[in-house]
Amino acid sequence: xxxxxxxxxxxxxxxxxxxxxxxxxxxxxxxxxxxxxxxxxxxxxxxxxxxxxxxxxxxxxxxxxxxxxxxxxxxxxxxxxxxxxxxxxxxxxxxxxxxxxxxxxxxxxxxxxxxxxxxxxxxxxxxxxxxxxxxxxxxxxxxxxxxxxxxxxxxxxxxxxxxxxxxxxxxxxxxxxxxxxxxxxxxxxxxxxxxxxxxxxxxxxxxxxxxxxxxxxxxxxxxxxxxxxxxxxxxxxxxxxxxxxxxxxxxxxxxxxxxxxxxxxxxxxxxxxxxxxxxxxxxxxxxxxxx
Amino acid sequence: xxxxxxxxxxxxxxxxxxxxxxxxxxxxxxxxxxxxxxxxxxxxxxxxxxxxxxxxxxxxxxxxxxxxxxxxxxxxxxxxxxxxxxxxxxxxxxxxxxxxxxxxxxxxxxxxxxxxxxxxxxxxxxxxxxxxxxxxxxxxxxxxxxxxxxxxxxxxxxxxxxxxxxxxxxxxxxxxxxxxxxxxxxxxxxxxxxxxxxxxxxxxxxxxxxxxxxxxxxxxxxxxxxxxxxxxxxxxxxxxxxxxxxxxxxxxxxxxxxxxxxxxxxxxxxxxxxxxxxxxxxxxxxxxxxxxxxxxxxxxxxxxxxxxxxxxxxxxxxxxxxxxxxxxxxxxxxxxxxxxxxxxxxxxxxxxxxxxxxxxxxxxxxxxxxxxxxxxxxxxxxxxxxxx
Numbered sequence: 022x023x024x025x026x027x028x029x030x031x032x033x034x035x036x037x038x039x040x041x042x043x044x045x046x047x048x049x050x051x052x053x054x055x056x057x058x059x060x061x062x063x064x065x066x067x068x069x070x071x072x073x074x075x076x077x078x079x080x081x082x083x084x085x086x087x088x089x090x091x092x093x094x095x096x097x098x099x100x101x102x103x104x105x106x107x108x109x110x111x112x113x114x115x116x117x118x119x120x121x122x123x124x125x126x127x128x129x130x131x132x133x134x135x136x137x138x139x140x141x142x143x144x145x146x147x148x149x150x151x152x153x154x155x156x157x158x159x160x161x162x163x164x165x166x167x168x169x170x171x172x173x174x175x176x177x178x179x180x181x182x183x184x185x186x187x188x189x190x191x192x193x194x195x196x197x198x199x200x201x202x203x204x205x206x207x208x209x210x211x212x213x214x215x216x217x218x219x220x221x222x223x224x225x226x227x228x229x230x231x232x233x234x235x236x237x238x239x240x241x242x243x244x245x246x247x248x249x250x251x252x253x254x255x256x257x258x259x260x261x262x263x264x265x266x267x268x269x270x271x272x273x274x275x276x277x278x279x280x281x282x283x284x285x286x287x288x289x290x291x292x293x294x295x296x297x298x299x300x301x302x303x304x305x306x307x308x309x310x311x312x
Numbered sequence: 313x314x315x316x317x318x319x320x321x322x323x324x325x326x327x328x329x330x331x332x333x334x335x336x337x338x339x340x341x342x343x344x345x346x347x348x349x350x351x352x353x354x355x356x357x358x359x360x361x362x363x364x365x366x367x368x369x370x371x372x373x374x375x376x377x378x379x380x381x382x383x384x385x386x387x388x389x390x391x392x393x394x395x396x397x398x399x400x401x402x403x404x405x406x407x408x409x410x411x412x413x414x415x416x417x418x419x420x421x422x423x424x425x426x427x428x429x430x431x432x433x434x435x436x437x438x439x440x441x442x443x444x445x446x447x448x449x450x451x452x453x454x455x456x457x458x459x460x461x462x463x464x465x466x467x468x469x470x471x472x473x474x475x476x477x478x479x480x481x482x483x484x485x486x487x488x489x490x491x492x493x494x495x496x497x498x499x500x501x502x503x504x505x506x507x508x509x510x511x512x513x514x515x516x517x518x519x520x521x522x523x524x525x526x527x528x529x530x531x532x533x534x535x536x537x538x539x540x541x542x543x544x545x546x547x548x549x550x551x552x553x554x555x556x557x558x559x560x561x562x563x564x565x566x567x568x569x570x571x572x573x574x575x576x577x578x579x580x581x582x583x584x585x586x587x588x589x590x591x592x593x594x595x596x597x598x599x600x601x602x603x604x605x606x607x608x609x610x611x612x613x614x615x616x617x618x619x620x621x622x623x624x625x626x627x628x629x630x631x632x633x634x635x636x637x638x639x640x641x642x643x644x645x646x647x648x649x650x651x652x653x654x655x656x657x658x659x660x661x662x663x664x665x666x667x668x669x670x671x672x673x674x675x676x677x678x679x680x681x682x683x684x685x686x687x688x689x690x691x692x693x694x695x696x697x698x699x700x
Contacts, residue, residue: 058518058521059518060518061390061516061518062523070527073523073526074523074526075526075527076527076528076532077528077532079521079523081523082521083518083521084517084518084524085516085526086386086389086516086523086524087524087527088385088386088525089382089408091378092379092382092409095374095378095379095382095383095386096383096385096386097386099342099344099383099386099388099390100387100389100516102342102370102372102383102392103341103370103386103388103390103391103392103394106341106342106369107341107390107392112518129375129376129379130374130376130379133374133375133376133379134374136375137373137374139372
């Protein structure tokens with residue numbers, strides 16, 4: 022166990038309406054406290070919009086603008102350019118979006134912002150589905166997972182967003198998990214100091230969407246990391262891979278058994294998922310070795 | 313009127329290049345742009361001016377018009393003056409964000425080049441693209457000439473930043489966008505005198521911390537529309553004021569509508585955009601022949617200057633509304649709007665709604681004169697009529 026070391030600055034107020042035990046609220050709190058007050062947020066419709074709202078109250082200390090679900094990176098680009106023109110280049114512009122607003126409908130505008138290397142820090146709170154609308158499949162939903170629109174389990178794999186982003190050769194991409202707060206803080210600090218497009222993908226297990234207990238978010242996140250389902254790593258300039266958690270100590274079976282969305286899986290299904298995780302893990306390590 | 317005439321800086325410009333000059337003189341801070349025929353010369357002129365160091369905006373080139381307008385909204389909310397331009401499919405792709413931009417009370421100025429919406433594909437002058445966006449809360453102006461387009465861009469910033477609503481100026485594809493004519497390009501000092509720097513009423517400021525656009529309950533949503541309604545109600549006066557002040561500086565005054573030779577007119581032709589130029593010629597020729605015919609040009613379409621239209625058509629025996637657009641199942645949109653403006657006022661004008669020039673087909677001065685002869689004594693149909 023590591024000691025959690027980060028400065029709580031009160032950037033996310035208590036009293037917001039996230040579910041008790043929400044991984045997204047915790048992750049948002051860490052991100053906002055690490056970035057600090059000299060920041061502007063652009064929020065795409067998602068649970069984030071509910072957590073930050075609702076008008077006329079605000080749960081966040083920084084100013085945020087609520088944009089459309091497909092426009093987070095584009096709106097953030099506009100905010101950033103305006104601040105640049107006003108001589109406020111030091112202000113961090115945060116894109117705050119879910120996986121629907123990143124992997125699916127927001128991919129086009131994010132790709133374009135990345136191609137232009139806009140100076141924004143884009144944070145995807147990835148709960149592997151449209152959880153704010155009650156839990157439907159997104160292209161981030163993993164294979165076999167049951168959602169409201171895939172009642173028999175999703176038949177295709179989770180989209181590899183990190184590979185897509187790496188192909189844009191942006192200066193910084195990282196994954197993060199609420200089970201590894203110090204790692205998350207270090208990545209936000211690192212990203213904040215870099216000019217250009219930075220993307221952080223944080224896995225945020227959704228209590229109702231994944232069917233886990235309200236005390237199980239950190240444990241589930243940790244198992245995602247330790248099983249290699251969600252490796253913690255960084256990609257610099259789209260080419261240099263750095264592993265932050267280098268061992269794979271848990272079987273995928275341990276990860277899936279906590280979650281109702283996987284309760285229908287057979288042993289063969291789990292073996293299939295394990296094989297895919299092993300393949301991706303090896304491929305990632307080969308990339309690290311190639312640095 | 314001719315104080316400025318001696319100081320004119322006449323340049324041969326296409327309508328689109330005149331727009332770019334108007335945008336440059338208005339000194340926007342941010343200009344996200346995306347190419348589309350026949351708007352592209354506006355974009356290319358601006359980036360050329362930027363390369364020459366004459367246009368100092370932050371220029372973004374996102375992947376779609378949708379992202380262009382999203383960037384405009386973000387930049388405007390961060391307190392900057394913002395300009396963009398589009399046309400047809402691009403404007404339609406923006407539809408969702410058109411609502412967003414007005415609801416968020418941005419002061420964006422956008423130039424739209426009126427072009428047929430697909431399908432089938434066409435690149436021709438037709439106003440359905442912008443007219444079908446009439447309920448999105450944008451102020452809409454329609455321009456007749458390259459000079460008016462330049463002048464309207466500058467005025468649009470004044471209007472947008474006074475009422476905190478986005479303004480869309482439109483001119484017809486090719487007839488105006490690519491037609492070249494002498495255009496007076498005002499001195500920067502004159503534009504600066506007319507258009508002071510943008511002072512945003514609110515912005516995304518970390519020192520203040522106010523957030524915008526968050527979800528809200530029914531009563532506050534309802535309130536937001538009432539506030540928007542009050543802002544819309546102030547637009548017409550601002551268009552009058554901006555047009556008058558610009559006229560005082562340049563000798564070229566503008567208003568929400570223009571009545572051209574409408575004194576004692578027995579027939580008034582009501583239309584918008586490039587068609588107005590052709591109608592002027594037809595009116596002159598008919599007046600020469602002793603026919604009392606005039607032009608009622610609608611420059612401000614949203615919000616519709618209802619009082620001015622009622623007054624302009626109060627004692628007019630016959631009106632021909634020429635629509636270069638077709639709303640399927642309805643007919644001509646201007647016809648529909650003018651009828652609605654007059655309903656219940658006791659107006660007895662015999663009004664004909666003519667679908668003339670839909671899809672960019674040429675409507676000549678001769679043709680307009682024949683239409684007047686054909687329809688002036690006819691019993692009007694409540695429906696739109698297709699004319700060749």
